[in-house]
Amino acid sequence: MAQVELKNLSKKYGKVTAVQNMDLIIPHNQFLVLVGPSGCGKSTTLRMIAGLEEITGGEIFINDERVNDKDPKDRNVSMVFQNYALYPHMSVEENLGFSLKIAKVKSEEIEKRVNEAVSILGLEDLRSRKPSQLSGGQRQRVAMGRAIVRRPDAFLFDEPLSNLDAKLRTQMRTEIKKLHQKLKTTIIYVTHDQVEAMTLADRIIIMKDGYIEQIGSPIEVFSKPTNVFVATFIGSPPMNIFSAEIINSNNNIKIKLDDNLYFDCTEDQKNKLQNKKNIFLGIRAEDIMPVENNINTSFWSFKRNVDIVEPLGTETQLFITINDKEIISRMYNPYAVNVGDELTFQVDPSKVHFFDKETEKAII
Amino acid sequence: MKKFLNGPWVLLLPTLIILTCVVLLPLLISLWTSFTPFKLTKPDTLYRFVGFRNYERLIGDIDFWIAFGRTVLFLAIALNLELVFGLGIALLINKITYGQRTLRTLMMFPMMFSPILVGFQWKYIFNDNIGLLNNFLREFGVIQPIPWLVDGVLANISIMAAEIWSSTSVFAILLLAGLLGIPKDPLEAARVDGCNSWQVFKNITLPFLMPFVFIAMTIRSLDVARAYDIVQMMTGGGPAKRTELLWTLISRTGYVDAKMGMANAMSYISIFLSIAFTFFFFYKLMQSRQQLSYE
Numbered sequence: 306m307a308q309v310e311l312k313n314l315s316k317k318y319g320k321v322t323a324v325q326n327m328d329l330i331i332p333h334n335q336f337l338v339l340v341g342p343s344g345c346g347k348s349t350t351l352r353m354i355a356g357l358e359e360i361t362g363g364e365i366f367i368n369d370e371r372v373n374d375k376d377p378k379d380r381n382v383s384m385v386f387q388n389y390a391l392y393p394h395m396s397v398e399e400n401l402g403f404s405l406k407i408a409k410v411k412s413e414e415i416e417k418r419v420n421e422a423v424s425i426l427g428l429e430d431l432r433s434r435k436p437s438q439l440s441g442g443q444r445q446r447v448a449m450g451r452a453i454v455r456r457p458d459a460f461l462f463d464e465p466l467s468n469l470d471a472k473l474r475t476q477m478r479t480e481i482k483k484l485h486q487k488l489k490t491t492i493i494y495v496t497h498d499q500v501e502a503m504t505l506a507d508r509i510i511i512m513k514d515g516y517i518e519q520i521g522s523p524i525e526v527f528s529k530p531t532n533v534f535v536a537t538f539i540g541s542p543p544m545n546i547f548s549a550e551i552i553n554s555n556n557n558i559k560i561k562l563d564d565n566l567y568f569d570c571t572e573d574q575k576n577k578l579q580n581k582k583n584i585f586l587g588i589r590a591e592d593i594m595p596v597e598n599n600i601n602t603s604f605w606s607f608k609r610n611v612d613i614v615e616p617l618g619t620e621t622q623l624f625i626t627i628n629d630k631e632i633i634s635r636m637y638n639p640y641a642v643n644v645g646d647e648l649t650f651q652v653d654p655s656k657v658h659f660f661d662k663e664t665e666k667a668i669i
Numbered sequence: 670m671k672k673f674l675n676g677p678w679v680l681l682l683p684t685l686i687i688l689t690c691v692v693l694l695p696l697l698i699s700l701w702t703s704f705t706p707f708k709l710t711k712p713d714t715l716y717r718f719v720g721f722r723n724y725e726r727l728i729g730d731i732d733f734w735i736a737f738g739r740t741v742l743f744l745a746i747a748l749n750l751e752l753v754f755g756l757g758i759a760l761l762i763n764k765i766t767y768g769q770r771t772l773r774t775l776m777m778f779p780m781m782f783s784p785i786l787v788g789f790q791w792k793y794i795f796n797d798n799i800g801l802l803n804n805f806l807r808e809f810g811v812i813q814p815i816p817w818l819v820d821g822v823l824a825n826i827s828i829m830a831a832e833i834w835s836s837t838s839v840f841a842i843l844l845l846a847g848l849l850g851i852p853k854d855p856l857e858a859a860r861v862d863g864c865n866s867w868q869v870f871k872n873i874t875l876p877f878l879m880p881f882v883f884i885a886m887t888i889r890s891l892d893v894a895r896a897y898d899i900v901q902m903m904t905g906g907g908p909a910k911r912t913e914l915l916w917t918l919i920s921r922t923g924y925v926d927a928k929m930g931m932a933n934a935m936s937y938i939s940i941f942l943s944i945a946f947t948f949f950f951f952y953k954l955m956q957s958r959q960q961l962s963y964e
Binding site: 355356357376377378382383384386388389390391392393394403404406407451455459 | 852855857858859860861862863865868873876894960961
């Protein structure tokens, strides 16, 4: 049971700011994912919560108790590290029981909790092995087990899956999700992988250069990105971003993508855009659909020659060019397309995102 | 014969020849002399075989066994103190973020002096009349000069101080290398797992350091077991054999008394001491490495 609260939290290394005035409340039992590119301050934030990094400014509360000056050992959080951080000279069992031994828990209780963790994580056959005799996935499981046995107030995960191969990563992702459902504890999870963030999180925080760019549920940050950075960071392939011009003549607003590509906008878009001149336009690859016939007249449509074809099985990604910019379109239920073929593409205007050209913030 | 010349033996031959000349022959010759009453002043005694007479005499020679025992004691105390001091220095330097390299270099200064000079310098420091230490103590009202190099116990302590001063940095350097090589993650994991600094050190840092401790122990045990220069300079094994170690005794027997046969017999017995220590520390080294699963 724990609520973790960050108040105006900052971290500076000399003149470099790693985390800037972060305010956040993580309620009990929430699976929170901090995601962002390398150096955005996400790991630093996590390490400050763990107590491994000194706080430059602001406060951290765990269960309404200020922990700024508390040692890591007194915070009752457990952490799973990217490189597993197992104790190489101890067996799996000793690794799991170490924290309890240090806390002088009775040996029957240690045994009970270790058995529990072993059965949750399926480590039965590995109990007496040393970490060097384990595979990457097994090591990561031991690392999680070590966190579980302590029954902490909160779990901190620092990019736990980034050293695993793709298949194992997917598998462990599911296991972590199951674990959260079983344990019902607060989890703060750091990753740079947006797929991990989307699949695991109750709530996502997208960070960049020490600032929070957006907080929201996975669906929110995907469908309503608040700025260009979030729009291009969440989703794969990244959202297509175009430079566009608003042409306002006689109260008829058109969006100009290119010298011979003008589109009308919907009524409520008109209100948003009438005072703008230059904007960024964002369209997700799946919203640029190649069509053969039954063209929807209320949709934007244009013809382009295909530059590159990338078949992925369930879908094919088509690369086209608009105004010298490479654009990706996703074709579901794919049929054979050759490089150079001219196709008609359609865009549902209601799926288009608009961003201010200067601030790069979403125009609402 | 043809097969022999084509085999791997041919490739090994240069090594075998060199080893024979450099190691095997001197060993055999010295082993032979330990079975003769060879005196440097009477070369023809080299050819008189007396069997185990030298060894038999040594077994009953109380002076030899006292020197032997003193060497073992000297070794045990000096090595342990050097370990403690070296570890302390290494841990402190490891904490420093600025100027670490400079300190590392400074720390190695004692190793740059010849042991003869170290002995000479410390002899001067401990001199009961004009020595620095007694002069210093006099300032604090210790009027009666302390006979540092004359009293049996004090003389041994003084020699040990010189030995420790000149060689603690070996431990410090090796242990510092070990400390720098410890991965950070397990240390942090232990802190989050509830360890205080002492528990982190005892449970995580120390197991990681043990291989380095045993490497340093092996090197230094060989060094100390052949300790000669510092002792020779400071006390010459005296007064009245109170600081006699194996090698001062052996060198006196061989070169002063010219009884080379007897000296070689002593050497062969004392070599077992070095072999025993080396074996012990290597065994511990292997064990500690296996603990960390390096193998």
